[in-house]
Amino acid sequence: MEPNSQTPPGPHAIGQSLVEYVRLNRQNAGILLSGLSILLLAVAVFLALKAFRTPDTGPPDKPLTADPLQDPDKPELPKLAPKNPAQGDYTVGWIGALMGCLVALAAGAWLMVTPGPAKDTAQRSEARQLLLAVGGLLGALLIVLGVAYFYLWSESLTKWLDTSETRELRWVLIPLMMVILGAGIVFLAIQPARAEERNNATVRRLVYGSNFALTILLLLVVLVVSNILIAIRVPNKLDATATGFYEFSEPTTRLLSNMKEPVTAYAVLPEEASRDISDMRQLLMAFQDASLGKFRVKFLSETTNRTDLNTLRAKYPQLDLTLSQRTVAGAILLTAGEDEKRHAVIPDTEFAAVQGNKQVFQGEARMFRELVILADTDTKPVVYFTQSNGEFSISATDEAPDDRKATRLKAYLEKNYLDVRPLTFARENPTVPTDAAVVVIVEPQTPISPEVAAAIRKYIAERKGKLLVLAGIVPGPGNAGVMKTGLEDMLKELNVLLGNRFVYNFPVDRESRPLQTIAGFTEASAKARNEVALSIAKAVRSLPMRLPREVATTTANPAFQAMPLLASLGVTWVEDDRIPDAKLVETIRQITRDQKYAFSRDLTDGNRSLAVLVSEKTTPVAAVYGNASFVSDVVGKQGSPDSAPITFDLIGVTIDWLRGRPSIAASGIEAKKYSEYQFPQPSTVDTTRLVWLPLGLTFLVVVGFGMGVWIVRRK
Secondary structure, three states: OOHHHOOOOOHHHOOHHHHHHHHHOHHHHHHHHHHHHHHHHHHHHHHHHHHHOOOOOOOOOOOOOOOOOOOOOOOOOOOOOOOOOOHHHHHHHHHHHHHHHHHHHHHHHHHHHOOOOOOHHHHHHHHHHHHHHHHHHHHHHHHHHHHHHHHHOHHHHHHHHHHOOHHHOHHHHHHHHHHHHHHHHHHHHHHHHHHHOOOOHHHHHHHHHHHHHHHHHHHHHHHHHHHHHHHHHOOOOOOOOOOOOOOOOHHHHHHHHOOOOOEEEEEEOOOOOOHHHHHHHHHHHHHHHHOOOOEEEEEEOOOOOHHHHHHHHHHOHHHHHHHOOOOOOOEEEEEEOOOOOEEEEEEHHHOEEEEOOEEEEOHHHHHHHHHHHHOOOOOOOEEEEEOOOOOOEOOOOOOOOHHHEOHHHHHHHHHOOOEEEEEOOOOOOOOOOOOEEEEEEEOOOOOOOHHHHHHHHHHHHHHOOOEEEEOOOOEOHHHOOEOOOOOHHHHHHOOEEEEEEEEEEOOOOOOOEOOEEEEEEOHHHHHOOOHHHHHHHOOOOOEEEEOOEEEEEOOOOOOOEEEEEEEEOOEEEEEOOOOOHHHHHHHHHHHHHOHHHHHHOOOEEOOOEEEEEEEEOOEEEEEEEOOOHHHOHHHHOOOOOOOOOHHHHHHHHHHHHHHOOOOOHHHOOOOEEOOOOOOOOHHHOOOHHHHHHHHHHHHHHHHHHHHHHHHHHHO
């Protein structure tokens, strides 16, 4: 061997053994690289098959049941092939493996095909350049793959930071280790080539460029890791207000940290810079930051997100109802669970209030109230519809006419995450099921037995149960009088008096119908700011009731407080017996002609109570309506397929009220008070810091620079 063939020992001799192996065993090195290319090709083929394979979903766990509201004659739409959720991961993998295969194959083929230089120095130079090229390309490819997977799996990083789930950590560490391993391969590939950096300009540029790229890469890795560690340990929000305007109370913090299922907030807010809208946005972002990933916010615009907003309007009728109000500029839709069936809608007008003469922001308390209900995921609230006495049927297979069925109301309530079940009482020892959240009785056709009434009374008194009665009115035998429901005595104990006469509407114009009484919310319910009245009255001012009965209040039992909810708006009169349809027009003419006859019919201009709410102190107990026709399938079919009638919303809100959604005052969260900054009087302002502090800092800077220049010049 030539004397100059030996590389002198020193720092540039790193990797010299590998260089000598490639130089002296050219064919073997080519075979090894070819074997590496075959291995990478096998990996690429395996990942490509994974990427393009359609996942097998298998047979459904449960047989599909027909939707009672869907047209049975409508042909079933073809099902789309399921999408592979990991297709992107596999695609990046097989493309990267294929590119690595090409690099190794090209290097191996070049070693095996080309004879190589004759001189030892040229052979070493060639081997160093080959190692730099192969190692640099493979290392750079591994770095690129690591960055790609870091982007694809960035959601795992967010989940790990927000929820501290350790199982998500591996999807963060794998891309990081790929980047570090790739950087290590590039670094090792550079070392043998450094022996050539003084003699070969091309190698020198590659070495210096690679070192520079590695330095930048390591700096980025350090910055990313340090920011992640800081994000875990240091909070990224600072409330600099003197009153702690953006701080949460302890109940809110505890609720957000203990939520079992994710909650998504769809914020449909106007694009303006008002203080209350800005505070709503800030509140939602603060909820998201404090929830450990369980509360997510999505802002929607009426202009740019019109398609998504229309989809939400169709899926959640309450949102469409709220946004249609003239007094509402925006709203927040809260959905819970992966299926997003449980939901609540909060108008923007409910985030602000007036206390005294000042405006306050009660957004935290309002959000807390809804999240308390949505976070309760243990069981669905069970609502029982009694079916023992000819009440409205909730069975889709029942052959009853549409005016005696409430299947569409059942579907509406189930869409609002309620478990609606039929309740048929036993003849002996009837009882209300223990899981009943609310018991609903809709216009029974036969009187309810005293035993069943006693069971319901016991359910209310001992188990603090909730009762919703849609009494309606059924003629007595031979169309004489009004049939007793069997609930009169029990309701009287709750300070509710069921009327025993038919209420007719006196037509005052062409639009009036004798059998259709118009009901509006009472002044008492508005003054009490009752949630049922507030929720519906903002959308409509009146509701139609077909041939209702009076539902009055009394104060016989001081333990309960009964409040009229709905009252007639038009001119009405009452009859002891139902008037045959053929005689109805003649009766109206007789009332018009004969004042004495009209007086005997108790002709009244409005204020005839048609619905009552009952509470025990502040706890809801019962709701009684003097009509049931507005929840029948006849009314349900009048609306569009995507929206429910307003009367269904009325029943849904009533059930929510009976279930006891916590009020804002009951949450114990104080409203945030807006305060205005007042400039102090000039005579009270201390200007010492405004003058001397900047001068002192300037002096220190000048002296510091001067000392630095003097020290450098002395050296």
